[in-house]
Amino acid sequence: MDLHLSKAEPTPEEREAIEALVGAPQSRDTHTAAGGRAARAQRHLLLPALQAVQSRVGWISEGALTYLCARLTVPPAEAYGVVTFYALLSTTPRPKRVLHVCDDIACRCKGAEALCTELERTKSDTLVLRSPCLGLCDQAPAALLTVAGAEPVERLFGDVTVARAKQVLKGEVPDGATRLPLPQAGDASLRLLRRVGVADPASLDDYRARDGYVALRRAIEIGPADVIREVTDAKLMGRGGAAFPTGRKWDAVAKQTVRPHYLVCNADESEPGTFKDRVLMEQDPFSVVEAMTVAAYATGCERGFIYLRGEYPLANERMLHAIRAARARGLLGQNIMGRPFGFDIEIRRGGGAYICGEETAVFNSIEGYRGEPRNKPPFPVEVGLFGKTSRHSSTCSRFSGSVALPTLPSARPARAARGSFVCRGASRGRASTRCRSALRCASCSTSPAE
Numbered sequence: 001m002d003l004h005l006s007k008a009e010p011t012p013e014e015r016e017a018i019e020a021l022v023g024a025p026q027s028r029d030t031h032t033a034a035g036g037r038a039a040r041a042q043r044h045l046l047l048p049a050l051q052a053v054q055s056r057v058g059w060i061s062e063g064a065l066t067y068l069c070a071r072l073t074v075p076p077a078e079a080y081g082v083v084t085f086y087a088l089l090s091t092t093p094r095p096k097r098v099l100h101v102c103d104d105i106a107c108r109c110k111g112a113e114a115l116c117t118e119l120e121r122t123k124s125d126t127l128v129l130r131s132p133c134l135g136l137c138d139q140a141p142a143a144l145l146t147v148a149g150a151e152p153v154e155r156l157f158g159d160v161t162v163a164r165a166k167q168v169l170k171g172e173v174p175d176g177a178t179r180l181p182l183p184q185a186g187d188a189s190l191r192l193l194r195r196v197g198v199a200d201p202a203s204l205d206d207y208r209a210r211d212g213y214v215a216l217r218r219a220i221e222i223g224p225a226d227v228i229r230e231v232t233d234a235k236l237m238g239r240g241g242a243a244f245p246t247g248r249k250w251d252a253v254a255k256q257t258v259r260p261h262y263l264v265c266n267a268d269e270s271e272p273g274t275f276k277d278r279v280l281m282e283q284d285p286f287s288v289v290e291a292m293t294v295a296a297y298a299t300g301c302e303r304g305f306i307y308l309r310g311e312y313p314l315a316n317e318r319m320l321h322a323i324r325a326a327r328a329r330g331l332l333g334q335n336i337m338g339r340p341f342g343f344d345i346e347i348r349r350g351g352g353a354y355i356c357g358e359e360t361a362v363f364n365s366i367e368g369y370r371g372e373p374r375n376k377p378p379f380p381v382e383v384g385l386f387g388k389t390s391r392h393s394s395t396c397s398r399f400s401g402s403v404a405l406p407t408l409p410s411a412r413p414a415r416a417a418r419g420s421f422v423c424r425g426a427s428r429g430r431a432s433t434r435c436r437s438a439l440r441c442a443s444c445s446t447s448p449a450e
């Protein structure tokens with residue numbers, strides 16, 4: 001690709017942040033796009049790399065963007081379109097410390113306007129920015145502190161007073177432990193939230209002692225078709241807002257013959273006033289991992305992504321821990337529970353864009369494009385993640401058919417599944433029956449039929 005790059009160079013810090021993610025270059029000449037197809041296949045690293053620079057330096061300079069464009073073979077205009085799409089990224093210099101103060105509905109009712117006005121006129125090295133809902137409405141008013149550096153800090157905290165915020169502006173770092181928003185914690189009638197406030201969210205053993213992984217074991221016993229039947233019979237519905245029948249979606253995904261299938265868990269949750277997913281991820285993260293694994297088993301997904309809201313640092317930390325712990329015990333990876341079934345999960349963080357919760361905008365965001373919704377049809381069940389196949393290759397040798405939004409059953413036997421976390425799957429490839437024959441893998445040029 002003929003890239004027209006500026007002469008701006010990255011700083012050593014920016015270069016280091018980018019290379020930690022995309023690897024060291026073969027040549028130090030940043031004005032030559034080397035790697036061709038292999039570099040283009042890494043386009044999906046664009047947003048994570050931009051986030052790495054942002055959290056290392058506090059903003060993204062022209063030099064950093066230019067270097068990233070050269071490394072990933074992305075036209076600068078496209079990369080600029082991506083970086084300016086996300087509220088948590090900045091292309092103008094910012095101080096390392098930024099306090100994002102929510103002035104959205106719930107926080108406004110709890111005095112956020114006066115809080116913001118007071119903080120905006122307080123002199124400090126910390127930049128104060130107003131923010132839309134931070135998903136901590138139960139503890140309004142809320143704020144998110146980000147401190148850029150080699151060891152970046154992110155803290156979401158609530159019950160913010162002027163006095164407390166001023167301490168933060170002076171350099172204090174709040175602990176970021178969110179309060180438990182569940183008065184009924186421990187109530188035996190709870191289903192989806194029954195472990196919240198009861199189980200240790202960092203302990204896989206504790207999770208297992210409370211029926212954790214019973215659902216996956218049972219799913220593997222009865223097989224994918226029966227799991228889908230159970231989910232359908234249980235009338236499990238999606239939690240994304242449309243109450244779509246989960247069983248129908250899983251069934252459509254499972255029937256797609258081309259591979260791979262992807263599972264995407266929609267944890268973007270940016271609707272003002274909404275924090276249902278945050279509570280699950282912070283308080284019962286293993287249930288999200290297990291439920292994704294059940295969904296993957298039923299629908300034949302090999303790889304899963306959690307698209308996790310950028311403003312949820314604690315949820316990110318706990319989900320990361322849960323994924324690593326599950327992997328270490330053979331509950332993710334190859335031969336899960338000793339069976340010929342492999343599945344793994346990767347977290348992708350949002351960059352502060354409400355629209356990215358829309359099902360196809362998530363795909364664009366993960367793929368390294370502006371998080372704008374795609375036209376439908378084709379629907380995600382036909383053309384999902386990495387649907388623009390020419391832009392992705394990685395290890396694929398075939399493009400899959402479709403998949404769409406498997407919703408997570410709560411972690412219990414599928415028969416009892418009800419009320420769920422929002423999860424969805426997708427496959428890559430323009431592989432509807434209409435266009436399957438036109439497909440060619442970007443890395444090996446085989447078509448799905450071959």
Ligand SMILES: Cc1cc2nc3c(=O)[nH]c(=O)nc-3n(C[C@H](O)[C@H](O)[C@H](O)COP(=O)(O)O)c2cc1C
Binds near residue numbers: 406
């Ligand atoms: C502007 C917009 C934002 C959305 N944000 C979210 C979101 O944050 N989380 C979510 O699960 N669904 C969101 N949705 C709905 C998704 O497009 C999709 O319908 C949903 O994730 C399907 O999952 P389900 O079948 O489990 O309900 C959004 C839709 C629109 C139009």
Ligand code: FES
Binds near residue numbers: 136273
């Ligand atoms: S309205 Fe402020 S955190 Fe939701």
